[in-house]
Every structure is written in C-alpha cells, then in structure tokens.
Amino acid sequence: MGILIYTESDNGKFKKSALELASYGRTIADQLGVELIAVSFNHKDSQTLGHYGVERVIQISDPSLENFTAKPYAANLAAVAEENDVKLLILSSSANAKYLAPLLAVSLSAGYASNVVELPEYIQPLTVKRSCFTNKAFSTCILENEVNIIGLSSNSYGIRENTKEIVAVDKSVTPRETNLVVENIEKSSGEVSIADADIVVSGGRGLKGPENWHLIEDLASTLGAATACSKPVSDMGWRPHSEHVGQTGKPVASNLYVAIGVSGAIQHLAGINSSKVKLVINNDPEAPFFKAADYGVVADAFEVVPQLIEKLKIFKNS
Amino acid sequence: MKILVCISHVPDTTSKINFVDDSSAFDKNGVQFIINPNDEFGLTRAIWLQQKQQAEVTAITVGEVSCEPTLRKCLAIGANRAFRIDIKPTDGFQVAQQLSAHCKKENYDLIIAGRESIDYNGGMVPGMISALMGYNFVTNCMGLEIQGNTAKAKREIDGGIESICCALPLVIGAQKGLVEEKDLIIPNMRGIMQARQKSLTVLPANESQVKSSISKFEKPAPKGEVKMVDANQIDHLIELLHNEAKVI
Ligand SMILES: Cc1cc2nc3c(=O)[nH]c(=O)nc-3n(C[C@H](O)[C@H](O)[C@H](O)COP(=O)(O)OP(=O)(O)OC[C@H]3O[C@@H](n4cnc5c(N)ncnc54)[C@H](O)[C@@H]3O)c2cc1C
Numbered sequence: 001m002g003i004l005i006y007t008e009s010d011n012g013k014f015k016k017s018a019l020e021l022a023s024y025g026r027t028i029a030d031q032l033g034v035e036l037i038a039v040s041f042n043h044k045d046s047q048t049l050g051h052y053g054v055e056r057v058i059q060i061s062d063p064s065l066e067n068f069t070a071k072p073y074a075a076n077l078a079a080v081a082e083e084n085d086v087k088l089l090i091l092s093s094s095a096n097a098k099y100l101a102p103l104l105a106v107s108l109s110a111g112y113a114s115n116v117v118e119l120p121e122y123i124q125p126l127t128v129k130r131s132c133f134t135n136k137a138f139s140t141c142i143l144e145n146e147v148n149i150i151g152l153s154s155n156s157y158g159i160r161e162n163t164k165e166i167v168a169v170d171k172s173v174t175p176r177e178t179n180l181v182v183e184n185i186e187k188s189s190g191e192v193s194i195a196d197a198d199i200v201v202s203g204g205r206g207l208k209g210p211e212n213w214h215l216i217e218d219l220a221s222t223l224g225a226a227t228a229c230s231k232p233v234s235d236m237g238w239r240p241h242s243e244h245v246g247q248t249g250k251p252v253a254s255n256l257y258v259a260i261g262v263s264g265a266i267q268h269l270a271g272i273n274s275s276k277v278k279l280v281i282n283n284d285p286e287a288p289f290f291k292a293a294d295y296g297v298v299a300d301a302f303e304v305v306p307q308l309i310e311k312l313k314i315f316k317n318s
Numbered sequence: 319m320k321i322l323v324c325i326s327h328v329p330d331t332t333s334k335i336n337f338v339d340d341s342s343a344f345d346k347n348g349v350q351f352i353i354n355p356n357d358e359f360g361l362t363r364a365i366w367l368q369q370k371q372q373a374e375v376t377a378i379t380v381g382e383v384s385c386e387p388t389l390r391k392c393l394a395i396g397a398n399r400a401f402r403i404d405i406k407p408t409d410g411f412q413v414a415q416q417l418s419a420h421c422k423k424e425n426y427d428l429i430i431a432g433r434e435s436i437d438y439n440g441g442m443v444p445g446m447i448s449a450l451m452g453y454n455f456v457t458n459c460m461g462l463e464i465q466g467n468t469a470k471a472k473r474e475i476d477g478g479i480e481s482i483c484c485a486l487p488l489v490i491g492a493q494k495g496l497v498e499e500k501d502l503i504i505p506n507m508r509g510i511m512q513a514r515q516k517s518l519t520v521l522p523a524n525e526s527q528v529k530s531s532i533s534k535f536e537k538p539a540p541k542g543e544v545k546m547v548d549a550n551q552i553d554h555l556i557e558l559l560h561n562e563a564k565v566i
Contacts, residue, residue, distance in 0.1 A: 185479075297555065315560070
C-alpha cells in the first residue's frame, strides 16, 4: 500500500507541480506511514524527487510516450497503481492531468475529486475540500472507495523540501493501442503559460485597444509573468482566447495577479479568486475590483504602468 | 451522423452563491438557470454540423423535471430532440454512467459534453463517458472538423494548442473556441414555437453507482481590506509587494 503521484516534466525538467505533488504526498504518506511512489515518463531525475520526499520512482521511458496522449498514459499509471496496490493517487491540475484523471478513475474503479485545495481533513473515509462554483465556494467531498484519486489545485499546498533516500526503478511500457494521433503541437513561444506562472499580468477593456498591449507585455516580461485578459478583450480579438481568464475562461492560481483596466465583474473574479495577492490598477475609484483586491492604485494605466515598469527594472537590478 | 450533446443545467454566472439545509445544499432561491457555458459552445458546434453536414442533434440531461426549460432552450436553439434521464444528479461518475447507458443503445458518432460545469467543476463527465464507452476522447476541445469517419480536433494545452486526428466515435470536452461567443444562437420566435412541437422524452434512470458525496459547502473567508497606494508612490507599492506580500 502506497501513495502514487504522477510527476510531469517539460523541457527535461520536472514541472513545479510535480514537486508540489511530492510535498503534498509526502505529508499524507507520513500520516499514514506508507511509501510515496512517483511515476515519471521519459524523464529521469530521481535526485530531485528525493529532495521533496519521494522514496521510489518508477521510470517509464518509451518512444511511444514522447507526446502526451491520455489513454496510453492513463493505462501506464493504472498498471503501476495495480502492481503496487496503490489506494491513493495524486495528480496535478494541469491540462494533461485533468485529461487523463477521469480515464484513470474508470479503469481503476476509483473515486475522483478534482480541484482539491488542502490536505485531506480525514483519511478514513477520505474527506477533502475542493473548490466549486468556479472558486465562489468550497465543498467537503467524501470518497468512500477502495481506490481514490485526488486532483490537487495548483499552488494550493506549496513546495516543501524533505529529503528521502530514493530508489529509481525502470519499468517497461504497458502498450496501449490507440488510433488517436497528435499531429502537431503549437507552443506559444517563449512565454510563461498561465497555468505555470507565479505572476500573471492581466489587461481589460480599459486598455482601449490591442495596440496598447505592449504595456501589459512589458510589465509581464519585467516580472517574468504570464499575460492574461478579460473575456471581452478576447471576444473582440484584441488577444488570443488562450489568455481569457475567469469563470468561462482559464482559472488563475498565481501568487500575484495584476489586473489593469479590468472592472472586476463577478465572472472575472470567480476565475482569479484563488490567486494569493491581487494588485488592481484602475482609473475609477468605484471599480468593483478594488473590493476584491489586496493592493489598489487609482490611476490612468497609460500613465502609471510605464512608471511601474521603469521602477521595477531598477528594483530588479538593485 | 448522430450527435449527442450532454447538457448541464447550472446557475447563471451572475448568481449569488448561497447554501441551505445546514450548508449541505445549494440555495436555488431566486437563481436563474442556464445551459452550462461550455455545453453551449458544444451545442452550437453541433447545430453547425446539423446545418452543413446533415447531422442529427440530440440534447440530453441527467436531472429532475426542473431542468426541462433548459432542454427546451436547446430545442429552440435547434436540437432535433431531447431526453431527460430522470434522476437527481449526485456525482460525476453517476452522471457519466447514466449517459453511457443511453449511449450504448443509440450508437452516437459524436458525444459532446462541456469540459467542465461552472457549478461543481468536476471536469469528469466527458472523460468518464469515453472510458465507459471505449471511445476516443479529446478534452479542452477548441476546434473540431469531421470528414467521413475521421475527426480533426484542436486541444488547448498549457501554453499551446495540440492538433489531433482520430476516428469516430469520439467524445469531446467542449469549450470556447469550438465556436466563438458571437456565434452562440439566441433562439428566435420561430425556434421557440418549433421547440414546443419537438420531442422531449423522459427516460427512467438505469442502475448506477455513486463514488463521492458532499457533506457540506462553505464560502471563502472574507478577505481583508484593500491597501490603496497613491499613484505617485510607486516605489512604496514595489516595497509592499516585495517586503509585505513577498510576491516579487
Ligand atoms: C455568461 C458570462 C460569462 C462570463 N465569463 C467571463 C469570464 O470568464 N471572464 C471575464 O473576464 N469576464 C466574463 N464575463 C464578462 C464580465 O461580465 C465583464 O463584462 C467583463 O469581465 C468586463 O471586462 P473588462 O473588465 O475588461 O471591461 P469593462 O467592464 O469595460 O471594464 C474596463 C475597466 O477599465 C477601467 N479603465 C478604463 N480606462 C482606464 C484607464 N485609462 N486606466 C485604468 N483603467 C481604466 C474602467 O474603469 C473599467 O473598470 C462573462 C459574462 C457572462 C454573461
């Protein structure tokens, strides 16, 4: 009996979420006195996982797993879970993890709770708090099954070092027939994705037009942040849909969310609520967003953002 | 081509979220219900396939009689027929099982469900249907073309877009991009009149299991006061973000 985490990597490095899963899984493994096992695909770096509390990593490398495809990945995770008598699996909230989790749940006859935001309240029966109503509320969810899957909300637990002696085991691939082919992957070049970003800089209709987006982009690149926007901005084609955040767009759970010229409509706030710190810049002191903000500046974006960029550059270089 | 669109009946996006019965149930009092936005993008894409490629579009929901106005709206938007599986939805697995039991009798070529609903945000129904049916599956689906037995789909990934080719039958988790906001169909008088004549059949529930239950709901803790910083004191703002909030 152990706990299994699915660790994702990108460009030959574990993603931050993988280390967060390890930290979270470690804490539960200690409570239960069981082993923390990780699975990694086409990436070998047991030392890093050991730092965050993993005791055994099962490494599966195969050309057929080079591009993520949900069914083969789910089949391989299910095989490891069954072979090791795993009762609790922990996945991240990445697009890929959310893609395979329901497949894995069916194949293991497991219960599945997505968007879990804390350590389990109880282990028996497994009781977890998850966000619902697009971050407007939380529910306490009880999973009374032999095997359960937790999808951990990103950035909800944090990364904690806890070095363990780790054993790396290579395992051969469990082949899974599929006629689904990934023909092409178009990466938005060089930028940080909203899902992985520590800081997100978001622009609304207050920026008046796409020609002014250099303000958002410059501020984001100064902060090493991802760029985002409100729904009307993407609907009008000022920015790509992939940047639309909110209730009907992407959720944001960054450490810092900077909103510029965004009014703070309920649907926008719903999606960005789980960001830890919110800075709002708006020229209207009555903008509803200020009520949901931690820091606010009443100012014309066109005047204050260039100053903010300048001063941040000085701060970063000091 | 036979298309099934799975519809979730959810509170309008502007709804105030409150709970009743000792915080164990959502307070429906005064709440307007709508077609889940992700489902509506999928429904609209299905209607285009009906108009251009002679698809037959069925809308289905798992829910009680109170969901019927939402299904009527789907008929007014253009679905050919609708089904309601008569059971109170309690968890994603149960809903997926109910829908799969129906799908097994109908041989749909394409099953569309929203990537996730805006109420429980489980994000599991489309994937579980695909697993229970043994069909192909693409979630976060933001583009779909079908020729003969082949689908070309686009999936939004973290930081990019993936192009996928696969055979039907296929289940997709729908989202914006499949059609745009401006493409959503607002039912006109003719559509609303026609919808009254279309069939909305109530199906008895099949046996299904539940794998999770909700013991209580809560709202986020009220947050502290906003700290306002003068526009002429940007240095102070940076200092607060660095020393107090520790985010830069
Ligand atoms: C079903 C549904 C789903 C929705 N889902 C989402 C969603 O997921 N995400 C989302 O964002 N919205 C969503 N919306 C839309 C939402 O209701 C708002 O309309 C939208 O968020 C407003 O966008 P905005 O803040 O950019 O624009 P506006 O509301 O027009 O606000 C612009 C703001 O900019 C400020 N401003 C203007 N000029 C300046 C300046 N020079 N300097 C500084 N500030 C300035 C103004 O004071 C104002 O506050 C949804 C709506 C519906 C009905």
